Amino acid sequence: MFSRILIANRGEIALRIIRAARELGIETVCVYSTADADGPWLKYADEAICIGPGPATESYLRIDRIISAAEVANVDAIHPGYGFLAENAHFAEICRDCHIEFIGPSPEAMAMLGDKIACKKMARDTKVPVFPGSESAIEEIEDAAKVAAEIGYPVIVKAAAGGGGRGMRIVHNEGALRSAISSAQQEAQAAFGNGAVYIEKFLENARHVEIQVLGDRHGNAIHLFERDCTTQRRHQKLIEESPAPGIDPKKRDVVAKSASDMIRKAKYSGAATVEFLLDGKGDFYMLEVNTRIQVEHPVTEMVTGIDIVKEMIRVSAGEPLRFKQRDIKLNGHAIECRINAEDTERGFMPQPGTLTTFVPPGGPGVRVDTHARAGYRIPPNYDSMIGKLIVHGADRTEAIRRMAGALDEFIIEPIKTTIPLQRKLMDNPNFIKADFDIHYLERLLKKE
Numbered sequence: 525m526f527s528r529i530l531i532a533n534r535g536e537i538a539l540r541i542i543r544a545a546r547e548l549g550i551e552t553v554c555v556y557s558t559a560d561a562d563g564p565w566l567k568y569a570d571e572a573i574c575i576g577p578g579p580a581t582e583s584y585l586r587i588d589r590i591i592s593a594a595e596v597a598n599v600d601a602i603h604p605g606y607g608f609l610a611e612n613a614h615f616a617e618i619c620r621d622c623h624i625e626f627i628g629p630s631p632e633a634m635a636m637l638g639d640k641i642a643c644k645k646m647a648r649d650t651k652v653p654v655f656p657g658s659e660s661a662i663e664e665i666e667d668a669a670k671v672a673a674e675i676g677y678p679v680i681v682k683a684a685a686g687g688g689g690r691g692m693r694i695v696h697n698e699g700a701l702r703s704a705i706s707s708a709q710q711e712a713q714a715a716f717g718n719g720a721v722y723i724e725k726f727l728e729n730a731r732h733v734e735i736q737v738l739g740d741r742h743g744n745a746i747h748l749f750e751r752d753c754t755t756q757r758r759h760q761k762l763i764e765e766s767p768a769p770g771i772d773p774k775k776r777d778v779v780a781k782s783a784s785d786m787i788r789k790a791k792y793s794g795a796a797t798v799e800f801l802l803d804g805k806g807d808f809y810m811l812e813v814n815t816r817i818q819v820e821h822p823v824t825e826m827v828t829g830i831d832i833v834k835e836m837i838r839v840s841a842g843e844p845l846r847f848k849q850r851d852i853k854l855n856g857h858a859i860e861c862r863i864n865a866e867d868t869e870r871g872f873m874p875q876p877g878t879l880t881t882f883v884p885p886g887g888p889g890v891r892v893d894t895h896a897r898a899g900y901r902i903p904p905n906y907d908s909m910i911g912k913l914i915v916h917g918a919d920r921t922e923a924i925r926r927m928a929g930a931l932d933e934f935i936i937e938p939i940k941t942t943i944p945l946q947r948k949l950m951d952n953p954n955f956i957k958a959d960f961d962i963h964y965l966e967r968l969l970k971k972e
């Protein structure tokens with residue numbers, strides 16, 4: 525096992541990784557920017573090294589500075605958390621060149637799954653359901669028009685290197701196809717240095733369901749069931765839950781098993797998430813694979829009892845997974861609210877500033893993952909998530925009531941947060957019935 529790891533991240537996930545490492549008897553080294561010099565999580569690390577000024581491009585995204593800190597601190601491994609360098613295959617490769625373990629997949633597996641055309645091919649080969657569409661990058665507009673005519677409009681043009689909604693175009697007829705493809709290619713080339721695009725059938729009114737998977741370096745892979753992340757705005761998730769409400773458990777088991785087959789075939793080690801859209805008939809279609817620990821991993825931990833962060837550290841130290849698929853049992857229902865320092869009545873405007881009051885909720889089945897405290901100053905440089913409130917209940921009804929009570933107990937002053945909106949959603953009939961799709965929150969916000 526490692527004796528010392530570096531955490532190339534900040535905030536709640538840095539603290540989450542410190543806690544996991546501590547339980548494994550591993551020392552932690554945090555790198556931080558000057559904007560985070562009084563970050564509360566740094567006090568819990570064994571060592572903290574400043575790597576530059578506030579802008580992430582000058583600190584948390586600087587591979588050279590992070591590697592220098594890792595060498596100086598003499599760590600065995602680096603945990604990238606989420607965001608920043610977590611899905612940068614070049615960073616994973618540099619870590620390998622420097623004989624520092626990257627706590628995540630190999631650069632090869634990361635690069636392959638990060639290319640959505642290659643990822644879709646791997647999915648087809650392992651019977652993971654995907655949308656019909658082009659099976660390689662579009663070379664000639666005539667070929668794309670032929671595929672689009674076969675699958676029928678509307679189609680969506682996506683960048684192979686894109687993700688999280690960047691560089692997509694919805695096309696309703698052949699007349700609009702040519703310019704959508706060439707503008708998507710140009711945008712993708714400029715944004716990702718890779719102009720490859722593909723098309724697939726566009727699905728409206730879907731739900732977003734994702735499967736958590738774990739792989740090790742001995743050829744084992746398992747899934748930890750699914751999460752529903754349908755409640756989102758502009759690709760920012762606000763509420764996640766596990767299990768996904770109202771899905772056919774037989775269909776879910778088949779898809780989840782195919783997702784673990786896929787990452788096993790990709791020789792993937794670490795934690796990954798296979799994202800799907802779910803249509804009105806309950807059929808799944810894979811979108812992409814995220815090769816990092818995700819913000820919403822706690823809901824899966826609450827319903828499976830597995831510490832995903834500890835497991836990812838263990839497998840990158842070469843240990844085999846400690847569970848077989850048959851050991852993984854779903855227990856109850858978990859919901860997470862991402863608590864963002866944002867004014868939901870003013871376009872979700874970020875609210876940096878100092879917290880005078882910070883009173884988190886408690887009681888049975890309540891978990892708060894946060895680095896925030898009274899007196900903490902939220903810097904303006906990073907995303908506005910200041911914590912996550914996770915509840916576990918015997919069933920979805922109990923979890924919703926528990927979340928409503930916990931949101932009522934949570935006091936954060938003087939800045940505005942997403943809590944009042946999330947509290948309202950716990951009383952919303954559509955949320956309660958899980959009668960929702962990826963656009964329902966934006967529709968709801970428009971009405972008000």
Ligand code: MV4
Pocket residue numbers: 655680687688689690724725726727728732756759801811812962
């Ligand atoms: C789609 C889609 C409909 N049909 N693909 C958006 C983010 C990226 N991961 C893929 N996305 C979508 N791909 C097909 N074939 C609709 C979306 C989409 C979406 C997906 C998940 C969660 C929220 C979303 C919001 C708008 C569009």
